[in-house]
Amino acid sequence: MPPDLLVSPELARALTELSAEIGRQLGVLISRAGTIEAVMVGTEREVIVPDLPNWKLGRKRLRGLRMVHTHLGEDTLTQDDLADLALLRLDAMLALSIQEGGLPARCSWAHLVPPNPDGRVYEVHPSVPLHRLECDLRAFLFGLDAQLAKADSLYDVRDGRERAILVSVSTQPRAIQEDSFEELRALARSAELVVLDAVMQRPHAIHPRYLLGQGKLREVVIKALQHGADLLVFDQDLTPLQVKAIGEVTEMRVIDRTQLILDIFARRAQSRDGTVQVELAQLKYRLPRLADRSTALSRLTGGIGGRGPGETRLEVDRRRVRDKIAHLERELAGLSRARAQRSARRTANRIPIVSIVGYTNAGKSTLLNTLTDSRVATADQLFATLDTTSRRLRTPREREILITDTVGFIRALPKDLLGAFRPTLDELRDADLLLHVVDASHPQVERHIESVEQIVDDLGLGAIPTVFVFNKTDRTDPDVTKALLARYGGMAVSALDATSLAPLLQEFDRRFGCEDVLPEAVCEASDGAVPTPEVLSSPH
Ligand SMILES: Nc1nc2c(ncn2[C@@H]2O[C@H](COP(=O)(O)OP(=O)(O)OP(=O)(O)O)[C@@H](O)[C@H]2O)c(=O)[nH]1
Ligand SMILES: [Mg+2]
Known part of the structure; x- marks a missing residue:
């Protein structure tokens, strides 16, 4: 023709x-x-x-x-x-x-x-x-x-970033769905995705196979094709069958919130602990999804959602994945033994430990930096920090304490990830005091506090004395700050401004200022036994 x-x-x-x-x-x-x-x-x-x-x-x-x-x-x-x-x-x-x-x-x-x-x-x-x-x-x-x-x-495709459409399908109240979706956007930014569009649907009933109704799904695909998007990111957790079904009708890669978080962690992990933990979490997440790997997993090649355990490892069967998991768990056990020894040494030296916890992006690393004049990386993105950092600090009354910054928390933190990060988070058990850093300027501040308290409880750290540190008050409505302090107690700071941290340093002195605050019992804990927090902490 x-x-x-x-x-x-x-x-x-x-x-x-x-x-x-x-x-x-x-x-x-x-x-x-x-x-x-x-x-x-x-x-x-x-x-x-x-x-x-x-x-x-x-x-x-x-x-x-x-x-x-x-x-x-x-x-x-x-x-x-x-x-x-x-x-x-x-x-x-x-x-x-x-x-x-x-x-x-x-x-x-x-x-x-x-x-x-x-x-x-x-x-x-x-x-x-x-x-x-x-x-x-x-x-x-x-x-x-x-x-x-x-x-x-x-859309500048030359930078090699993936182009995604975000999707949320939920029957929850609108406000909750919107907040969660806003957070998914932030996660997408952290994962360096180019977000081309965001589609939110509130159906009467969720479609069991595609979540979205057929008409809406078609609309999404047309948009995706028009913009040249290659990734669909769902804010809701998807079953392996749903990933497969949606992938087949859309010819796009499909991932959910958990996988996006896993991917961010895989990008960021640097220490041996961190990489082993993330790899373990990814393998655990994938294990139940290996059954039909000819289809669902064939899509997980490279890029977002395909990072970490490399493509070749996707070819291994379940037994080998289990072996690998067992191997990584042994390695982690070794790493945590070394940590236990370190922490026993610290306890023997009777240096009080203050651990910073809080929602991701609350300003934890910034606080550590300003308090100890360090340069831990900080960034306006979710999960900037994965690895634990400890720094020594001298209080105004010359008391030495150890401050620890660690990974941030998030609503509905994937179970596998929390499980895999347990060894790191277990270090928090050694803390004499938790600083719960809160981004007071965030519209969802109360929900963030709730999520963090829930995770702290899940980790069995609920008994450790905690001080709320309301951060970013330089950009928070003073009435909001006042209301937060009235409700939760604690103190208002701006981690960027060292002078605002004076009350916090005084608090350290109040708690740890006199050498004799820590009872002798602590010295005997050098055999690795974890002293109970009540013994370690001074009275309020
Ligand atoms: N305006 C203002 N910005 C702040 C303050 N503290 C931290 N930030 C900013 O908030 C962002 C997050 O700070 P980080 O210290 O990285 O937060 P983080 O809690 O360690 O975050 P993750 O490690 O990702 O969980 C950065 O852009 C900081 O510059 C503050 O007091 N005021
Ligand atoms: Mg940080």
């Missing part, structure tokens, strides 16, 4: 004649070289496009195939035709109506358009008699490819 025609008169005629004879729609997929790649026989009302295993979209913006098909009635393109055009990213979609006698009558055609402010996905050309159809196909495709590539460059 001539490369500059949408459809040759001969092919059109063959299709309409046969279609009229059998009373069904007929369709063909034509490559840019002009070869017919598939022939489809439909019903009276529709043709179904088959799977196109040899025509994967990959990073291309258009599939390189156009579809020409017959309509037994009007040539007007149906919603299904336009959805196929968008979902399959066809070069063009053309429908032919049939005259009496089987000859082609009129035709309509449509093609995709680059992302635009009106959110238009396609352009539909007015119906014309077939012999009046004017389209220089070669020039048209050249122009369209160029426009799509230009639209792409607006």
